[in-house]
Amino acid sequence: MYTIVAGGGKVGANVARSMLAMGHEVTLIEQRPYRYEQLQEEFEHQVLLGDATELHVLELAGIGRPPELVLGVTGDDEDNLIICQIASEGYRVPKVIARVNDPRNQEHFDLLGITQTVCATANVLGLVEHEVPEHGIVHLLELRKENLEIVELQIDKDSPVAGKRIGGLRLPDGSRLISVMRNGRSELAEDTTVIRPGDQVLAVLEPGKEDELRRILLKR
Amino acid sequence: MKLVVIGCGRVGSAVARDLAADGWDVTAVDEQEEALSRLGPRWSGGFVVGHGMDAQILRKAGVPDADAVVVATSGDNTNLVIGQVVDKRYAVPCVVVRVLDPARAEFYAARGMRTICPTQTAISALTTAVKKESKLGATA
Numbered sequence: 001m002y003t004i005v006a007g008g009g010k011v012g013a014n015v016a017r018s019m020l021a022m023g024h025e026v027t028l029i030e031q032r033p034y035r036y037e038q039l040q041e042e043f044e045h046q047v048l049l050g051d052a053t054e055l056h057v058l059e060l061a062g063i064g065r066p067p068e069l070v071l072g073v074t075g076d077d078e079d080n081l082i083i084c085q086i087a088s089e090g091y092r093v094p095k096v097i098a099r100v101n102d103p104r105n106q107e108h109f110d111l112l113g114i115t116q117t118v119c120a121t122a123n124v125l126g127l128v129e130h131e132v133p134e135h136g137i138v139h140l141l142e143l144r145k146e147n148l149e150i151v152e153l154q155i156d157k158d159s160p161v162a163g164k165r166i167g168g169l170r171l172p173d174g175s176r177l178i179s180v181m182r183n184g185r186s187e188l189a190e191d192t193t194v195i196r197p198g199d200q201v202l203a204v205l206e207p208g209k210e211d212e213l214r215r216i217l218l219k220r
Numbered sequence: 221m222k223l224v225v226i227g228c229g230r231v232g233s234a235v236a237r238d239l240a241a242d243g244w245d246v247t248a249v250d251e252q253e254e255a256l257s258r259l260g261p262r263w264s265g266g267f268v269v270g271h272g273m274d275a276q277i278l279r280k281a282g283v284p285d286a287d288a289v290v291v292a293t294s295g296d297n298t299n300l301v302i303g304q305v306v307d308k309r310y311a312v313p314c315v316v317v318r319v320l321d322p323a324r325a326e327f328y329a330a331r332g333m334r335t336i337c338p339t340q341t342a343i344s345a346l347t348t349a350v351k352k353e354s355k356l357g358a359t360a
Binding site: 053054055056076077079081082086089090105107108111112 | 273274275295296297298300301304305308309321323324327331
């Protein structure tokens with residue numbers, strides 16, 4: 001598979017190294033001359049000096065072939081967005097993935113059609129939230145393309161569903177319970193599964209249904 | 221008519237002043253508070269300090285009800301992203317974006333964006349001037 005990696009910082013360089021080790025063909029683009037020189041020692045002809053938002057630089061990197069994959073992983077969100085737009089709209093690259101540095105910019109990527117994004121800050125925050133659940137509901141995974149998310153809820157003794165069978169619950173449309181974890185062991189959620197206080201329940205739902213689900217399972 | 225100018229540098233501030241003088245209700249946005257001084261001592265329009273990528277700043281500047289938005293920060297890619305956000309999220313009827321790189325300006329113009337490329341204007345003007353001069357030289 002041919003991949004262009006735009007941005008030779010820690011993320012870009014590590015991804016490029018791993019993909020090369022997997023046997024893929026990679027061109028890495030880096031615009032800072034001092035960083036480029038460092039990268040050249042390792043990546044040799046597979047790294048290119050230039051601004052990956054300039055069309056002639058992308059052309060030199062072989063965007064016209066086109067590659068199967070382009071990664072916009074610079075430290076600048078606007079650059080990543082433009083790189084991915086040029087690749088997918090201008091050169092019909094089938095798959096583009098953008099790094100989101102500032103989670104507040106996520107909405108711009110969504111609005112402008114860059115659906116595959118990775119945001120380290122948001123991921124770390126998600127893990128922090130997992131340790132300190134604020135409203136009893138923890139976001140574990142967002143599946144943007146599918147318009148679904150996976151959340152975790154902690155059932156306590158005041159929960160209105162404690163002691164009830166899953167089959168008898170009136171869950172919001174567009175949501176479903178996946179599994180129940182009890183005493184460190186997980187089992188798939190069946191209609192006959194009875195929810196107990198202390199259970200950790202995983203649910204899949206459409207974004208926006210969290211409040212409804214929380215009211216039904218936790219009554220808060 | 222309401223205009224929001226994002227990026228109050230040499231270009232943005234001059235556009236803001238010109239259209240304010242024509243009677244437009246103008247608000248300028250810039251990351252630097254000092255940019256306000258470029259609008260002159262008698263500036264009566266709005267001025268918001270902040271980044272044009274920030275949705276809150278765009279709302280504060282009145283982008284949702286603007287008739288026109290000019291995007292002229294120092295970054296081409298920032299301008300291209302802000303221009304698209306203003307167009308797609310707020311459906312502002314007239315969005316004009318300054319892009320210095322002719323290739324990117326053309327790429328996004330082909331996708332329906334109103335881009336202005338001062339570099340291309342300079343290239344054309346210089347080329348024309350040289351051709352005209354050399355023609356004069358040849359006939360002299």
